Amino acid sequence: MKAFARVIFQYYLLFVLVFLQNVSTSPHKIPRLSPYNKEELSSVSAEDAKDLKTYYYRQTVDHFNLAPQSYATFNQKYVVNSKHWAGPNSNSPIFAYFGAEAPLDVDFSAIGFLSQNAPRFKSLSLYIEHRFYGESIPFGTMEDAMKNETTRGYFSSAQAIADYAEIVLHVKNKFSAHNSPVIVVGGSYGGMLASWFRLKYPHIAVGALASSAPILYFDNITPPSAYYSLVAKDFKEVSHKCYETIRKSWSEIDRIASKNGGLSTLSRRFKTCSSLKSREELKNYLDGMYTSAAQYNAPPEYPVTVVCKGIDEAPRGSDVIGRIFAGVASRRGKRSCYNMTASRTQTSVGWRWQTCSELVIPIGIANDTMFEADPYDLAEYIKGCKQLYGLSPRPHWITTYYGGHDIKLVLKRFGSNIIFSNGLRDPYSTGGVLEDLSESILAVTTRNGSHCLDILVAKDSDPEWLVMQRKTEVKIIEGWLATYYADLKS
Amino acid sequence: MKAFARVIFQYYLLFVLVFLQNVSTSPHKIPRLSPYNKEELSSVSAEDAKDLKTYYYRQTVDHFNLAPQSYATFNQKYVVNSKHWAGPNSNSPIFAYFGAEAPLDVDFSAIGFLSQNAPRFKSLSLYIEHRFYGESIPFGTMEDAMKNETTRGYFSSAQAIADYAEIVLHVKNKFSAHNSPVIVVGGSYGGMLASWFRLKYPHIAVGALASSAPILYFDNITPPSAYYSLVAKDFKEVSHKCYETIRKSWSEIDRIASKNGGLSTLSRRFKTCSSLKSREELKNYLDGMYTSAAQYNAPPEYPVTVVCKGIDEAPRGSDVIGRIFAGVASRRGKRSCYNMTASRTQTSVGWRWQTCSELVIPIGIANDTMFEADPYDLAEYIKGCKQLYGLSPRPHWITTYYGGHDIKLVLKRFGSNIIFSNGLRDPYSTGGVLEDLSESILAVTTRNGSHCLDILVAKDSDPEWLVMQRKTEVKIIEGWLATYYADLKS
Numbered sequence: 001m002k003a004f005a006r007v008i009f010q011y012y013l014l015f016v017l018v019f020l021q022n023v024s025t026s027p028h029k030i031p032r033l034s035p036y037n038k039e040e041l042s043s044v045s046a047e048d049a050k051d052l053k054t055y056y057y058r059q060t061v062d063h064f065n066l067a068p069q070s071y072a073t074f075n076q077k078y079v080v081n082s083k084h085w086a087g088p089n090s091n092s093p094i095f096a097y098f099g100a101e102a103p104l105d106v107d108f109s110a111i112g113f114l115s116q117n118a119p120r121f122k123s124l125s126l127y128i129e130h131r132f133y134g135e136s137i138p139f140g141t142m143e144d145a146m147k148n149e150t151t152r153g154y155f156s157s158a159q160a161i162a163d164y165a166e167i168v169l170h171v172k173n174k175f176s177a178h179n180s181p182v183i184v185v186g187g188s189y190g191g192m193l194a195s196w197f198r199l200k201y202p203h204i205a206v207g208a209l210a211s212s213a214p215i216l217y218f219d220n221i222t223p224p225s226a227y228y229s230l231v232a233k234d235f236k237e238v239s240h241k242c243y244e245t246i247r248k249s250w251s252e253i254d255r256i257a258s259k260n261g262g263l264s265t266l267s268r269r270f271k272t273c274s275s276l277k278s279r280e281e282l283k284n285y286l287d288g289m290y291t292s293a294a295q296y297n298a299p300p301e302y303p304v305t306v307v308c309k310g311i312d313e314a315p316r317g318s319d320v321i322g323r324i325f326a327g328v329a330s331r332r333g334k335r336s337c338y339n340m341t342a343s344r345t346q347t348s349v350g351w352r353w354q355t356c357s358e359l360v361i362p363i364g365i366a367n368d369t370m371f372e373a374d375p376y377d378l379a380e381y382i383k384g385c386k387q388l389y390g391l392s393p394r395p396h397w398i399t400t401y402y403g404g405h406d407i408k409l410v411l412k413r414f415g416s417n418i419i420f421s422n423g424l425r426d427p428y429s430t431g432g433v434l435e436d437l438s439e440s441i442l443a444v445t446t447r448n449g450s451h452c453l454d455i456l457v458a459k460d461s462d463p464e465w466l467v468m469q470r471k472t473e474v475k476i477i478e479g480w481l482a483t484y485y486a487d488l489k490s
Numbered sequence: 491m492k493a494f495a496r497v498i499f500q501y502y503l504l505f506v507l508v509f510l511q512n513v514s515t516s517p518h519k520i521p522r523l524s525p526y527n528k529e530e531l532s533s534v535s536a537e538d539a540k541d542l543k544t545y546y547y548r549q550t551v552d553h554f555n556l557a558p559q560s561y562a563t564f565n566q567k568y569v570v571n572s573k574h575w576a577g578p579n580s581n582s583p584i585f586a587y588f589g590a591e592a593p594l595d596v597d598f599s600a601i602g603f604l605s606q607n608a609p610r611f612k613s614l615s616l617y618i619e620h621r622f623y624g625e626s627i628p629f630g631t632m633e634d635a636m637k638n639e640t641t642r643g644y645f646s647s648a649q650a651i652a653d654y655a656e657i658v659l660h661v662k663n664k665f666s667a668h669n670s671p672v673i674v675v676g677g678s679y680g681g682m683l684a685s686w687f688r689l690k691y692p693h694i695a696v697g698a699l700a701s702s703a704p705i706l707y708f709d710n711i712t713p714p715s716a717y718y719s720l721v722a723k724d725f726k727e728v729s730h731k732c733y734e735t736i737r738k739s740w741s742e743i744d745r746i747a748s749k750n751g752g753l754s755t756l757s758r759r760f761k762t763c764s765s766l767k768s769r770e771e772l773k774n775y776l777d778g779m780y781t782s783a784a785q786y787n788a789p790p791e792y793p794v795t796v797v798c799k800g801i802d803e804a805p806r807g808s809d810v811i812g813r814i815f816a817g818v819a820s821r822r823g824k825r826s827c828y829n830m831t832a833s834r835t836q837t838s839v840g841w842r843w844q845t846c847s848e849l850v851i852p853i854g855i856a857n858d859t860m861f862e863a864d865p866y867d868l869a870e871y872i873k874g875c876k877q878l879y880g881l882s883p884r885p886h887w888i889t890t891y892y893g894g895h896d897i898k899l900v901l902k903r904f905g906s907n908i909i910f911s912n913g914l915r916d917p918y919s920t921g922g923v924l925e926d927l928s929e930s931i932l933a934v935t936t937r938n939g940s941h942c943l944d945i946l947v948a949k950d951s952d953p954e955w956l957v958m959q960r961k962t963e964v965k966i967i968e969g970w971l972a973t974y975y976a977d978l979k980s
Contacts, residue, residue, distance in 0.1 A: 062554075062555065063554070063648075063887070063891070064552075064553070064554040064555070064646060064648045064649060065552065065554070065555065065643045065644060065646065065649075066642070066643045066644075066645065066646055066847040066848065066881070066884075067639055067640045067641075067642070067643025067644075068639055068640075068643075068880065068881060069640070069643075070643055071881065071882075149557055149558055150557045150558075150559070151557075152556070152557070153555045153556045153557025153558075153559075153560055154555060154556075154557075155556065156554060156555065156556055158553075158554045159554060159555075162890075162891070165890055165891070166890060169890060199692075200690060201891075201893075202689075202893070202900055202901070202904040202905070203889075203892075203893030203894070203895065203896070203897075203900045204890075204893075357556045358556065390558065391556070391558060391561065392561075394556075397553070399693075400652075400655055400656060400659060400694075401553070401652070401655070401691075402693075403691075403692070403693030403694075404693070405693065406693070407693075409977055409978060410692055410693045411692075412977055413906050413907075413930075413973065413977070414692040414905055414906050414907075415692070415904055415905065416903050416904050417903075417904075440903075483903065484899075487899055487902055487903070488899060
């Protein structure tokens with residue numbers, strides 16, 4: 001490369017990085033759809049490392065195209081635990097966990113549903129990593145794969161579930177489990193994949209547990225304001241005072257930031273590890289803290305309660321900023337400083353692409369919450385994605401391929417064996433299936449639950465309603481399996 | 491291009507053409523899966539040309555990939571007849587016919603099911619052309635598109651049904667038919683597409699009529715010998731003598747061909763328009779005549795009967811060759827000469843690609859028929875396709891994506907509203923669904939029927955069993971619609 005060209009290229013890269021940074025912290029961000037918050041992994045591990053075996057499947061890059069380049073392959077990671085499995089030709093079930101927008105590395109310790117039910121079902125546990133995350137990246141590193149507009153084109157949900165189809169068939173074959181029924185399990189985005197998989201590949205999975213899967217948060221089936229309105233409601237229910245403090249805080253941040261040296265003041269008052277580059281950096285940090293507290297509002301701590309406790313019980317005489325900071329300290333713990341710089345991870349990079357290509361989840365903020373109003377604007381969203389990737393997203397593709405509109409009318413008499421589980425305090429539950437669609441496409445909800453609790457590791461401290469939710473799900477799945485075995489015999 | 495390179499390129503093209511010719515006439519050819527035989531179109535036209543309106547939809551080249559080149563578009567043809575439609579917002583149904591491996595140009599005159607039932611259902615009739623056929627070819631002409639290994643990669647069934655999904659949604663929108671139930675109809679390969687569409691896109695089609703769709707002729711679900719064995723059985727049932735004459739003819743052709751000037755003798759005796767280039771040319775012509783007579787063995791003529799009448803009633807003293815020729819003359823009519831050179835059409839070019847990429851239909855010939863034995867050899871088949879296209883076919887992809895194995899176990903409790911219709915004399919019925927899979931996934935068969943008769947134009951001369959078959963199908967569809975409207979109201 002000539003020197004000049006190199007400079008231009010580096011400048012371009014810098015521009016892209018800065019731009020990505022801005023976009024990743026824009027108020028239009030779509031909260032991640034991971035089943036759990038990695039920063040708060042349970043100390044209890046679901047799977048014992050010594051029982052796990054890791055494999056790599058030679059996966060086809062493009063299942064739907066038949067040109068030579070589509071025949072390229074990459075190594076896709078999957079992990080098996082056969083400790084409790086009844087063995088080959090036993091017809092014992094396989095539970096397959098579908099990875100979401102993150103490396104698989106800790107899923108098997110965080111997701112308890114498979115391992116904790118394996119003794120009961122004598123089942124094989126299978127965890128599969130999603131393409132373009134973790135070790136399952138075609139075309140080199142994530143950076144390599146994502147900066148090339150051709151290679152990142154293979155990063156789509158339809159390709160991902162076709163990957164899962166091939167691996168499940170491969171594993172059934174490898175373990176001589178031809179007649180073993182397969183139950184697919186996923187949480188959040190992985191839950192969408194699980195339910196879509198049961199609908200698209202009924203010949204491979206006999207049923208699906210789709211935990212906290214907002215499959216209706218597309219194409220305006222769910223109102224764009226629903227997510228943030230539920231976050232706000234969660235806070236209001238815990239403490240009206242807390243809600244009001246947060247509501248007032250945004251203009252207070254603006255007031256200080258617009259003063260001379262205002263950002264320094266805010267940096268000092270929030271003990272940021274590095275100086276704030278903009279007021280948006282702070283606002284996005286707080287926004288993320290509130291939404292993630294609501295989404296992952298798990299017992300026994302209940303993060304929304306933790307945040308509000310900090311805010312409400314701030315030292316007497318605290319001003320609004322002091323109270324909000326106390327909320328941060330309560331949630332994050334006492335620290336010498338707080339890192340508010342958005343970090344670049346595989347998940348942030350991958351999820352930005354997925355939501356800017358096909359997973360167009362319209363999330364905006366109405367003007368009656370504790371957040372600053374920010375109505376959803378599809379045209380603006382498209383513009384942003386175009387600037388990032390040079391391509392318009394396909395906002396109608398998800399509903400074209402998977403459906404979603406009039407779901408009750410469609411699935412009342414089509415399909416079977418799906419559990420849509422939701423915790424009704426989870427803001428993403430607003431895009432979930434909250435009522436039974438048929439006799440075997442069922443909604444299992446908990447009033448006080450949050451995101452994906454049912455599939456996480458069960459703990460002694462779990463409340464009764466969560467224990468019951470899991471029991472209900474196990475009972476339903478046992479029913480599917482009993483029917484399957486009866487059909488198999490006849 | 492430099493002169494030398496041009497010569498090499500021309501030589502290469504010549505080689506490819508010669509090779510294609512050989513393959514297209516190899517005994518391992520897969521009989522076309524068109525709903526009707528274009529050479530024998532009924533004189534009655536289903537649709538009145540003046541009622542038809544042709545449109546072109548700007549279709550996405552690649553639905554499953556998100557790279558810039560996938561966003562390329564092409565014009566896809568569809569044709570609408572709204573003469574009998576009850577109009578916008580009437581909730582009257584749409585019947586959508588899915589084109590198969592041929593131009594759409596005469597489908598609307600040959601396919602009667604839509605037009606002839608339109609007055610009864612007050613339905614809109616929609617005919618959609620399959621990508622890469624007729625006028626719906628991305629990237630220029632068929633020749634252009636097929637000689638480029640990248641562009642022909644977009645030629646797959648999953649892309650085709652995604653096209654249909656987009657066009658059906660587009661038409662519903664265009665005609666303000668949001669709540670209109672859609673029934674998809676297809677014959678042969680188009681019937682496979684219709685049944686797969688109902689399974690993959692239940693949110694777009696409320697039901698499917700899949701006529702003569704051998705969805706089980708993949709991955710050895712159906713034994714490879716089934717097709718030819720049924721052709722032979724059809725002939726034997728019509729005339730044992732005819733069957734025996736055909737059985738003996740192959741070695742007789744070999745005996746003459748191996749003599750000095752034998753090919754000239756055969757050319758003269760069969761009155762070929764141009765001299766036979768090989769004995770295979772003749773054998774393939776005869777093979778094609780027998781299989782197509784059996785496949786399209788329609789009333790009132792019944793081509794198998796016509797062929798056998800010629801063979802059996804050949805002038806007294808005719809030898810085997812004379813009798814076979816009399817069969818040809820009886821079937822093709824008296825002519826000054828018979829063209830036995832395989833012709834190159836869009837269908838032959840496209841179907842060869844489709845069967846050499848994903849539609850790997852294993853057809854061989856057992857040693858107990860009237861044909862020369864020719865067991866199916868997948869490895870050899872793969873080798874042939876590799877030589878043609880430089881790529882291995884994907885013989886397991888169809889069953890991975892659409893299923894097929896253990897179909898009763900899978901669909902007994904999944905899905906609804908599909909009619910699999912078959913005429914049991916059609917050799918492709920051996921790969922069809924011949925028994926009910928559930929209460930609404932139904933098999934409608936006729937003992938004496940052949941390929942796709944139910945969806946072709948109804949004629950006064952049609953036998954009672956064919957009239958009844960169509961009535962049964964209409965009744966079933968009326969039931970689906972009644973249920974749909976009841977669900978819509980509630």
